[in-house]
Amino acid sequence: MSKAKTISLALGGFVAGALISLHIPALADKEVKPGLPIDELRTFAEVYSAIKQGYVEPVEDKKMITNAISGMLSNLDPHSAYLDADAFKDLQVGTQGEFGGLGIEVGMEDGLVKVVSPIEDTPAYRAGVKAGDLIFKLDDTPVKGLTLSDAVKKMRGKPKTPIKISIIRKGESKPIEITLVREVIKVQSVKSKLVEPGYGWVRITQFQENTIGELAKAVSGLYKDGNKLQGLVLDLRNDPGGLLNGAIGVSAAFLPPDVKVVSTDGRTEDAKQEFKARAQDYLRGSKEDPLKSMPIDIKKVPMVVLVNGGSASASEIVAGALQDHKRAIIVGTQTFGKGSVQSVLPLPGNTAIKLTTARYYTPDGRSIQAKGIVPDIIVEETANGSAGGMRIREADLDRHLINDREKEAGKDAAKPESKPEAKPQAKPQSKSGKDKGSKDDAEDEVPARMEYASKGDYQFQQALNLLKGLQIMQGKAKD
Incomplete structure (x- = not known):
């Protein structure tokens, strides 16, 4: 095989029309x-x-x-794969935040396509496709026997064309058939709003090429008209990851300069790297640093980071960095646990292989692989503790890499040693404004299309309550 440059990745899995993550420092050419x-x-x-x-x-x-x-490749681990010309092209295009398809992040399990997470504001999300769904048929084609790449190809197509997917869902006695209409999917990387005077919410849906710039604009927007933040919720729930440099940049926005954000380690010297909160580690090319335009106060504003089982890879890097540096309190449920780095080696014919080459670690040296980030405060998705559907994690995937720092990490979900669950200040309200019923009330389950940062978003409301509590405690400390 001739020598070729590689592009490192920081995200595993496929997306049905395609979600990718590039890690910029290329592996050096080498003779093996x-x-x-x-x-x-x-x-x-x-x-x-x-x-x-x-x-x-x-x-x-x-x-x-x-x-x-x-x-x-497919028999090595869940994230190593052969990319034909179409898959390789989609991988490169996906980081720009626009691609064609259904909007599902998927993996493979027992020969079936397993939904890791539907992406917000896409056909799959609007139709109620859920994490954990097993797709066993695409139109009239059985998925069994197809490679993941072949299955993803069939889910893609021209915009406005329909495709019927047949799924198996835990708790349902019969298969579910859903007809989706393909469309060009434009994923907005950063969303934000001032939820109350003094309290902001910033959500990152995935880490793309423009994420750092969008974050800078979003945070600056929260300060417009003389507003001053007393607390910020950084929402990383159901963010499947993306560009590593994006994760470094987002972390740098809230951390002191030059502190460690993440490190990687593998068999080759190229895989042993350390990345810090500095422009040279998150900027690509000779671009100006968008973080310079952010209000300096943002580095000291009390923060809560929301995560769940759909927070993976780059999301876990950010959560781990802010947790280790004690910059934010992590709230929610245990994250996905995707702690490996993939490198892409281009091949002749515009094809490539995606090969797992390293594991990544938090600033304190914790491996996220097969474990994820354990929140400081566990808060389930609803008041009664329901998870709103089956969640799969890295440790559930066939042939997943073990956690080299904690051999038993993937067997049982870890629990925090202290800090009890945050308590609500009031009963959560339904969309109609009425109090919810008992734990057996079907209304108390998480809706398939919950509005983030709304009154019905239980985890967000607990994060907001926590921030207000911190503000009160800080005020008493000053007195």
Whole structure:
């Protein structure tokens, strides 16, 4: 194989039309000359020859080689994969925040496509597709037997064309059929609003090329007209990750200069890196630093970071950095646990392989892999503790990497040693404004399309209560 430059990634999984994350520092070109396993290669050649000569139908050499490459990678871990020309193109385009498809982040489990998370404001999200759903048929094509790349291809298509997906959902006795209409998906990376005088909310839906700039504008907007923040909620729930430099930049926006944000470690020297809260580690090219336009007060404003089982990869880097530096209180439920770095090696024919090359670690050296970030305060999605549907985590995926710092990390969800759950100041209200009923009341479950940072968003309301409590405590301390 000829030498080629690689692009590091910080996100695993596919998105049905495609969500990607690039990690900018490229692995250096290098010659790798391991000893070849002659006996195993001879066996491979014999199997190859047997298929060529005796299979019931002729098989093209290109298809056989492609399948062999795909099989080698897909059997390593859930995030290593062969990318054909279409998948490679989608990977590159996806970081720009615009792509065609249904808007589902997906993985593979037992030969079926498993939904990791529907993306906000997309056909899948609006139709009520949920995390944990297993897709077993696309139109009339069974998913069993398809590669993840092939399944994602079938979910893509021209905008305004329909596709029927058949899913199995935990708790449902019969399969569910949903017809979705494909569209060009434009994902807004950052959303924000002033929820009350003095209290702001910033949500990052995924980490893209423009995330740092959008964050700077969003935070500056919260300070307009002389507003001064007394508290900020950074919402990373259901954010599947994205660009590593975006995660570093978002962390740097709230941390002191030059403190460690994240480090990576692997078998090669290229995989051993350390990234800090500094422009050279999050800027790409010779762009001006958008964080310079942010009010300096934002680095000291009391913060709560909201996370859940859909917060993965780059989201976990941010949450871990702010937690280790004690810059924010992490609230919610345990995160996904995707703590590995993927590198993309371009191949001839505009194809590529995506290979797991390192694990990443929080500033204190904690491995997130198969464990995730454990919140300082556990707050479920509803007052009665329901999770609003089945959640899968990295530790649930076949062939997931182990946590090299905590061997048992993926077996049981960890619990915080202290800090009790935040208590509500008032009963949560339904959309109609009436008090919710008992724990058995169906209204008390999380709706498929909950409005973030609304009165019905239980986790957000607890985060807001916590910020107000911190403000009161700080005021008494000054007195």
